[in-house]
Amino acid sequence: MLVSRDVSKPRILVIEDEADIAEILQYNLEREGFEVEVEPRGDRALEIVRRRPPTLILLDLMLPGLDGLELTRMIKRDERTATLPIVMLTARDEEVDRIVGLELGADDYLAKPFSPREVVLRVKAVLRRTRQDSHQAPTYEAGDLRLDVAGHRFLVDGDEVPLTATEFRLMKVLMGRSGRVQSRARLLSDVWGYAEDVDSRTVDTHIRRLRRKLGDEAKRIETVIGVGYRLRA
Ligand code: CA
Numbered sequence: 001m002l003v004s005r006d007v008s009k010p011r012i013l014v015i016e017d018e019a020d021i022a023e024i025l026q027y028n029l030e031r032e033g034f035e036v037e038v039e040p041r042g043d044r045a046l047e048i049v050r051r052r053p054p055t056l057i058l059l060d061l062m063l064p065g066l067d068g069l070e071l072t073r074m075i076k077r078d079e080r081t082a083t084l085p086i087v088m089l090t091a092r093d094e095e096v097d098r099i100v101g102l103e104l105g106a107d108d109y110l111a112k113p114f115s116p117r118e119v120v121l122r123v124k125a126v127l128r129r130t131r132q133d134s135h136q137a138p139t140y141e142a143g144d145l146r147l148d149v150a151g152h153r154f155l156v157d158g159d160e161v162p163l164t165a166t167e168f169r170l171m172k173v174l175m176g177r178s179g180r181v182q183s184r185a186r187l188l189s190d191v192w193g194y195a196e197d198v199d200s201r202t203v204d205t206h207i208r209r210l211r212r213k214l215g216d217e218a219k220r221i222e223t224v225i226g227v228g229y230r231l232r233a
Contacts, residue, residue: 009035013054015045017063028116042066056085061097076105083165085126102205105164125193140175142233144217147175161213170206174231183228
């Protein structure tokens with residue numbers, strides 16, 4: 001079969017072993033102008049990601065070969081693929097998996113059963129955020145923290161600290177508005193790109209992970225009880 005490839009199209013890798021779900025995702029994403037590749041096995045998906053990194057990954061958690069959490073761990077550990085946006089597909093009530101997924105660096109998640117429309121909206125929101133990241137180029141500083149947007153580098157006391165794509169955006173928002181309280185709702189909207197249907201604990205999970213990476217500078221991210229967070233300038 002001859003497959004034509006349009007290089008300008010964002011390419012979505014759908015890693016899902018349930019054929020009917022994969023087919024619905026593929027149909028709806030292709031209709032929106034995305035190029036879609038489907039892979040039902042986790043281990044083979046990792047090979048695809050390494051050989052030809054997609055624009056975004058839609059990832060089911062229960063997979064043959066290599067499960068979704070382990071796959072995420074391996075993608076995030078490899079600096080060539082660490083910033084690839086990942087949207088996880090979780091069964092409803094698999095809250096533990098969801099939290100672990102975000103801890104590992106997934107950018108978003110969708111609980112099954114989801115509507116195809118919802119998937120398309122989330123995928124577009126994540127891609128929009130990723131693009132914005134590469135278009136704005138200031139450098140922010142606060143204490144020993146330094147965020148170089150163009151170089152996509154984050155330094156603590158002169159040492160580079162690797163951040164996931166979401167952590168980087170969160171840090172950029174906090175540093176760009178240092179001294180001002182940012183509510184969880186505002187952060188969800190500005191960092192994650194949408195405001196409804198999301199647990200505010202998503203924000204807390206990412207803040208916790210960021211603080212761990214900041215070492216002595218962790219205190220610079222202040223919790224404002226009942227409201228949200230503020231970066232001390
Ligand atoms: Ca599955």
